[in-house]
Amino acid sequence: MDGGEERRKRAVGRLCSICHEKKAALKRPKTLDQICRECFYAVFEEEIHKVIVENNLFKPGERIAIGASGGKDSTVLAYVLSKLNQEHNYGLDLFLLSVDEGITGYRDDSLETVKRNEIQYGLPLKIVSYKELYGWTMDEIVKAIGLKNNCTFCGVFRRQALDRGAALLRTDKLVTGHNADDIAETVLLNILRGDIARLGRCTQITTGEDGPIPRCKPFKYTYEKEILDYFSTECIYSPNAYRGFAREFIKDLEQIRPRAILDIIRSGENFRISSSTKMPEQGTCERCGYISSQKFLDVVNDKVVKVGKDFMNKSRAVIKWCKACVLLDGLNRGLPKFGIRRTKDSQKVGEHRVSNSETTVANFESKQCGNLDF
Amino acid sequence: MRLTVEFGGGLELLCQSIKIHHVDVNHKAGEEKLIMKDLLCWIRSNLIKERPEMFMKGDTVRPGVLVLVNDTDWELSGQLDTTLEENDVVVFISTLHGG
Known part of the structure; x- marks a missing residue:
C-alpha cells in the first residue's frame, strides 16, 4: 500500500526508549518516556x-x-x-x-x-x-x-x-x-x-x-x-x-x-487529621441490617412541630438507617425528595412536607454523583 | 487531501453518531501543507454538529481527548503542528465520561 509505506517513511522519528527498535507510539505521562505499543x-x-x-x-x-x-x-x-x-x-x-x-x-x-x-x-x-x-x-x-x-x-x-x-x-x-x-x-x-x-x-x-x-x-x-x-x-x-x-x-x-x-x-x-477531630460514626443499618461502610443517618422518628411554613424537629436521632434505606423508604412512601437535602437547607426551604407522625431525616451529607464514591 | 477521521469514546455523538469519516480537506489558501491545527478548525466547522465545547477548548482539543495520528499519540508528532499527509488516519477518543 502506497500510503502505508509513506507513513512508515515519515515515522522514522524517535525510537522506543525501551526496546530501541520500534517507533515510539506514545509518551507515558508518569515518566515522559516515549515508547512503542508492545513495550507499553x-x-x-x-x-x-x-x-x-x-x-x-x-x-x-x-x-x-x-x-x-x-x-x-x-x-x-x-x-x-x-x-x-x-x-x-x-x-x-x-x-x-x-x-x-x-x-x-x-x-x-x-x-x-x-x-x-x-x-x-x-x-x-x-x-x-x-x-x-x-x-x-x-x-x-x-x-x-x-x-x-x-x-x-x-x-x-x-x-x-x-x-x-x-x-x-x-x-x-x-x-x-x-x-x-x-x-x-x-x-x-x-x-x-x-x-x-x-x-x-x-x-x-x-x-x-x-x-x-x-x-x-x-x-x-x-x-x-x-x-x-x-x-x-x-x-x-x-x-x-x-x-x-x-x-x-x-x-x-x-x-x-x-x-x-x-x-x-x-x-x-499525606493528609493528617488531628486525632481530636470527631469523625462520623459507621455501623449497621437498623432497617436492612446490612453492614455498609457508608455513614449512617439519624432518622428522627418523633413529633414534628410546625413553625410558620417550616417544620422543626422536636426530638432527635432514634433510628439509624443507611442512606439506601432512607432513600428507598422515601420512594416507597411517595416522598421521593426525602433524604436528598441537608437538614440545614430543608429547615429553611421546608421541602420535607411530612405529616406529624412521619419521619424526617437529620444530619447527613448528600452527594451528587455516585461515580465518585469510594 | 484525503484523510480518515475517527471519533470514539462518545465524541461520535457530536457528529451524528458517525464514528468513521472519510474526508477531503483542502489546504488553506497560501499554505503549502496541512497541519493538525487546520484540521481541527475544519472538523469543528464541518463535522461537529453539536456541543463543540465537548471537543475543543480554545484552538486545541479539550484536555482529556486522546489524539492519535496514524496510531501514534500526537504528543510525539508535534500536536497542533503535526503535518498531515495524504491518507493519514486521525483518531480522537474522549476520556471524559463514566467508566
Whole structure:
C-alpha cells in the first residue's frame, strides 16, 4: 500500500526508549518516556502486577469480584487481572459483577459488553438489578423524582448493590476500576467539600477491611490516559456522565504537568487529621441490617412541630438507617425528595412536607454523583 | 487531501453518531501543507454538529481527548503542528465520561 509505506517513511522519528527498535507510539505521562505499543503493554501490566504485590492486594485462593460496568476501566481491569492471575499464579477465582440499574438504552449496551467479557476472558458473570434488590428500576425512580437528584439514588444504590452482589458470589474482595484520575479528582472534591472522613479513605488502595467485603483499586496509580491507550480499540461510553469541573481541572493540570495527578494522590495520602477531630460514626443499618461502610443517618422518628411554613424537629436521632434505606423508604412512601437535602437547607426551604407522625431525616451529607464514591 | 477521521469514546455523538469519516480537506489558501491545527478548525466547522465545547477548548482539543495520528499519540508528532499527509488516519477518543 502506497500510503502505508509513506507513513512508515515519515515515522522514522524517535525510537522506543525501551526496546530501541520500534517507533515510539506514545509518551507515558508518569515518566515522559516515549515508547512503542508492545513495550507499553508490557510495562503497563508489569506496573499493575507490582502494585498488587507491593500492597498485598490478594491472597492465594481468594474469590475476587470485579466490579464490571462495561466501561473501559473495568474491561481493562478484568482483562489484565485474568492475564496476571495466570501469568503470576495468583491463585485467584475471578468473577465479573455487574449492576443493572434499569436504565433503558444506557446499560443495555454496556451489559452486552460485560457479557462479551464473560465469554472472552472466561470469567463467570453475575448481574444484580435494582429491580430485584430494591423493587425499583432507575427508569421508575426517575419517573417518580424527575431528573434532579437521580444521581444520588443511583450512586447510593449502586454502591450497596455491588456489596450485595459480592456477598451473593461469596467473594472475599471486590475490585473496582477506579484509576489515578478518579482518585485525584476525589481528593480535590473531598477537600472542597471539607469531608475529611472521605478524604482519609479515598486514597487508600484497600478500604472496608473491617467490613464483610473489602474493596480495592488496583488502578490507583494508573493514568486514565494509559487505560485508554491500552484499550484504544473501542470504547463503550456513558453519554451523559459529564464528570464535572474537578475532572476537567485535573485534565488541564495533566496538560501542564503530567505528574500532577500522582502528586495530588500523594497529597491526599499525606493528609493528617488531628486525632481530636470527631469523625462520623459507621455501623449497621437498623432497617436492612446490612453492614455498609457508608455513614449512617439519624432518622428522627418523633413529633414534628410546625413553625410558620417550616417544620422543626422536636426530638432527635432514634433510628439509624443507611442512606439506601432512607432513600428507598422515601420512594416507597411517595416522598421521593426525602433524604436528598441537608437538614440545614430543608429547615429553611421546608421541602420535607411530612405529616406529624412521619419521619424526617437529620444530619447527613448528600452527594451528587455516585461515580465518585469510594 | 484525503484523510480518515475517527471519533470514539462518545465524541461520535457530536457528529451524528458517525464514528468513521472519510474526508477531503483542502489546504488553506497560501499554505503549502496541512497541519493538525487546520484540521481541527475544519472538523469543528464541518463535522461537529453539536456541543463543540465537548471537543475543543480554545484552538486545541479539550484536555482529556486522546489524539492519535496514524496510531501514534500526537504528543510525539508535534500536536497542533503535526503535518498531515495524504491518507493519514486521525483518531480522537474522549476520556471524559463514566467508566
